[in-house]
Amino acid sequence: xxGPRILLVEDEASIAEPFAKLLQREGFEALVAPTxxxxxxxxxxxxxxxxxxxxxxxxxxxxxxxRELRQRSNVPIIMLTARGTETDRIxxxxxxxxxxxxxxxxxxxxxxxxxxxxxxxSDGAADADAPGxxxxxxxxxxxxxxxxxxxxxxxxxxxxxxxxxxxxxxxxAGQVVTREQLMTRVWDENWFGSTKTLxxxxxxxxxxxxxxAGEPRFIETVRGVGFRFAAPDGSAGP
Ligand code: CA
Numbered sequence: 564x565x566g567p568r569i570l571l572v573e574d575e576a577s578i579a580e581p582f583a584k585l586l587q588r589e590g591f592e593a594l595v596a597p598t599x600x601x602x603x604x605x606x607x608x609x610x611x612x613x614x615x616x617x618x619x620x621x622x623x624x625x626x627x628x629x630r631e632l633r634q635r636s637n638v639p640i641i642m643l644t645a646r647g648t649e650t651d652r653i654x655x656x657x658x659x660x661x662x663x664x665x666x667x668x669x670x671x672x673x674x675x676x677x678x679x680x681x682x683x684x685s686d687g688a689a690d691a692d693a694p695g696x697x698x699x700x701x702x703x704x705x706x707x708x709x710x711x712x713x714x715x716x717x718x719x720x721x722x723x724x725x726x727x728x729x730x731x732x733x734x735x736a737g738q739v740v741t742r743e744q745l746m747t748r749v750w751d752e753n754w755f756g757s758t759k760t761l762x763x764x765x766x767x768x769x770x771x772x773x774x775x776a777g778e779p780r781f782i783e784t785v786r787g788v789g790f791r792f793a794a795p796d797g798s799a800g801p
Contacts, residue, residue: 566590567612567681572602572628573643574620578666585670591677599623606632613639613681615673616660633659637723639680643668659722679751698733700793703772703781705733714772724749725768728761732782737794739785765790 569586573579574597586593594609596602599622606614614632618625629640642663661680664673697706704713707730712719721729727749732740742758750760765782768774774781783791 566592568592568594568609569613569615569677570594570596570602570605570609570611571615572596572599572620572625573615573617574598575617582670582673585674589674597621599628602628603631606635606638610636611638613641613677615641615643615677617643618645629660633722639684641673641676641680643673661723683751695734698730698736700733700736701780703733705730719771721768721771724764725771728764729768729772732790732792736792739789739791741789743789745789 566589569591571579571583571586571593573582573595576597579595579597583593583595594605594611596605597620599620602614602616605611616625616629616632620628625642625644629642632638632640640660642660643666644663645666661683662676664676695707697704697708699705702715704711705726706712710726712721712726712729728745731745731748742761745761746758749764765784769776769779769782772781776782776784779793781793783793785791
């Protein structure tokens with residue numbers, strides 16, 4: 564029985580072929596698309612559980628493909644990038660990729676990332692069965708069941724990570740949530756290294772909520788520790 568279907572979008576046969584074989588050995592069903600056009604065709608015809616997406620393709624830029632996929636579905640996306648700069652990684656995450664791997668990568672590393680992302684998505688789906696009540700704070704409603712955010716009567720579009728982060732903070736409104744807790748709950752229980760990703764996502768979240776880090780309405784930085792969300796009755800904060 565084939566396991567989760569993985570769509571590998573990669574034009575270099577020397578990478579795609581051995582990696583597709585490896586995926587199959589690891590129990591996944593592997594589809595390979597060497598072009599963006601083929602990727603969209605396969606995506607519609609045989610919806611994958613996860614997309615592994617190369618940044619450089621003959622007929623398109625992986626980031627544009629990720630944006631397009633994100634508009635069509637919530638399928639988890641892992642970017643494969645040869646460009647190791649911080650900017651490219653952040654751009655990859657900003658457009659809604661769930662994770663990224665820098666080439667040259669080890670097969671074991673990518674398999675581990677795939678399993679981690681699929682596990683987080685399925686944990687999220689399990690949570691959605693018992694999502695809990697909406698959290699309402701000072702004009703902001705975070706609804707875990709619908710995964711919607713309403714601010715002063717207007718819907719706010721958030722990426723999956725931004726939503727998860729906001730929900731973690733809002734559910735503990737009035738309390739300090741440490742950086743480590745957020746990394747564990749929103750990213751990976753086995754996260755390691757820098758928490759820069761967290762700061763980047765907090766920045767995006769503040770921008771989308773129109774929140775000012777200097778005079779926060781919602782998200783207060785607790786220096787050296789983590790973050791505190793305004794208390795539900797609006798009593799916290801300035
Ligand atoms: Ca390529």
